[in-house]
Amino acid sequence: MSSKHRLIRAARGEKVDKVPVWVMRQAGRYLPEFREERTKADFFTICQTPELACKVTMQPVERFPLDAAIIFSDILVIPQALGMEVLMKPGEGPVFPEPLRSPSDLDKLGPAETVTETLSYVADAIKLTVQTLADRIPVIGFVGAPWTVMAYMIEGRGSKTQSIAKSWLYRHPEASHRLLQKLTDASVLYLVAQVQAGAQLLQVFESHAEYLSPELFKTFSLPYLVQICDRVKKIVKEKSLGDIPMTIFPKGGHFTLSALGQTAYDVISVDWTVEPELARQLVGPNKTLQGNLDPCALYADKAGIEERVEKMIAGFGRTRYIANLGHGMYPDMDPESVAIFVDAVHKFSSQ
Template sequence: MTITEKYDVPQVKNLGKWQEVEKSFPPLKNDLLLRAAKGEETERAPVWVMRQAGRYLPEFLEVRKSHSFFECCQTPSIASALTLQPIDRYPRLDASIIFCDILVVPQALGMEVLMEPSKGPVLPQPLVTPEDINRLNPKVNVEKELGYLFEAITLTRKGLAGRVPLIGFCGAPWTLMAYMCEGGGSKTFEKSKSWLYEYPEESKRLLRIVADVCADLLVGQVLAGAQMLQVFDSWAGELTPYQYREFAYPASIHISHKVKSILKQIGHPGVAITLFAKGANAPSTFKLLSDPTVTGYDTLGLDWTVDPLEVRELVGRQVNLQGNFDPTVLYGGKDGIEKEVERLSTVWKKAGGGWIANLGHGITPNVKPEDMGWFLECVHKYSKRS
């Protein structure tokens, strides 16, 4: 399989007029993120934070008082407003990421997904045996099932007024499969991982089904206005290096290859794609992901448990890196935040290559908004290249 392989183009309404849609948006004023994602050693690191639109912001909580979680995701005007909240609050942010959830893909496949306040995501009827794959929608029309997300992206691009680029995203197939088989989050992943041992070929089939929907979803987001993409493999670290290589990797690569091939087929210049395989930190895995011409991923997101210098030595300069501040640094007070940002920025500058500053995972709910603001100020100060 190569990035030039032909794929069926998904049914999305902006397919034939993406150029017209793109011209309707205000010019981009801050392209730091996009330049770093192309491998440029920018004058300072662009910075954004995973889950930056979320529960730590009082304005977000105010909206949630009268709207359920998935109502927020599936109502374009609300999703757009939530995406813009951190951009309006923090002028130091260099990117926005659309407010949504990775579990809209299982929903599009026909599974019920609930968001319970005390438990998080719950899928009441998980996939128990391979026969349950037959319950999934055989052919997902992403415009029909997920068009609300495309509308939210177009609204958000207009609301951003060119201040920063907009990132679209999806979950990675393995992470989505884990939720679909476990029925929610898990500490042991015994249900989903047992599929890999007991039903290896059926697992690959399921992963491919999910990957196809993910790719179509990402294409639709780009045509609606997303300027960069990220694939979240939150549970990648639960796999052995062999399992990652055998199951998660091929499905993730299918997404990037399909997205880039379809965009090329329709004459779109394409966008950079980031893969965040949290916890998949074996040297062999980094080597596997090190060549964008093979993987289709321009940037690798790193969690906080790895040393950027060691990762850069493993992957070389051909792939860009994103990360990898410990999320709990935001609880360290002003002095603690500043010292750690200064220390890790020095490490990243030694590592060289394209660097996008971010946390090594999503911001947590109890962070004080002013501490987030201070973190961004410190990144601006200490990530500058001399």
């Protein structure tokens, strides 16, 4: 059944009146109203309180004519649900006080089957947001890809090399596969729960794709990305929840695009390092592309942003395309720049 929403129509390859647009990290620290909420509650408290998560999810939607709301949460809620402690430290980001250090540490993790119940607060936040939006625009649910989440669980924090996590892939391949499978199983259950709560599109963030070689990607990332997409689509269909489009975002993974073009993902999101024409060539004609303005382009003036948006749309075309940044918003960005970006996408794609 066709959808009235531009985002869903574009994801399925249907005609749209103009290119849909949303922004990764559109709810976050660049918004003064979000910073005000953060003075009252810490990051994970907001994630775990449905009313607060809904409130901050709605903040950018109330400011800008966006074509989607993405639920306010974090990719590291799954490690939390498996029993690991995660802290959000100011100026540093997520920190695991006790990261995984050896394969024996995997025995400390809880079962994947309990994740849905533990993360029911995300489902509740989605339900509340769907109710608040009253079908004005769709809600996007998401999860971190197994390799990306695994890297955080082992490194214990952000890393410029991911060398500790990558060493597992070489030194402990069996344990790595065991952990990746557990994360995959948890992700499938979690994504299905988000659809049951009302999410109409799902995105998988493989934010650490750039650290993998093509060989490591094909061994330790791609099989699990395929599993997530195939299993979620199958379960959602069996539960008569509709045809839910799914997006994969392999940040820095230009070398992954051809392989991902052969998967069941409906949308492939690309970062700013990939030429639109090359992305089209690599993924083939039957996938929708999403992206890929360099987030730093939002530091330009109005004319500069508009010029780059016009060029971006010309490169991707107006069909099978969802406009976005090539990654998320940065905390010091001006909200007015987002307004210019969103308006420019609608302006240049409806002419």
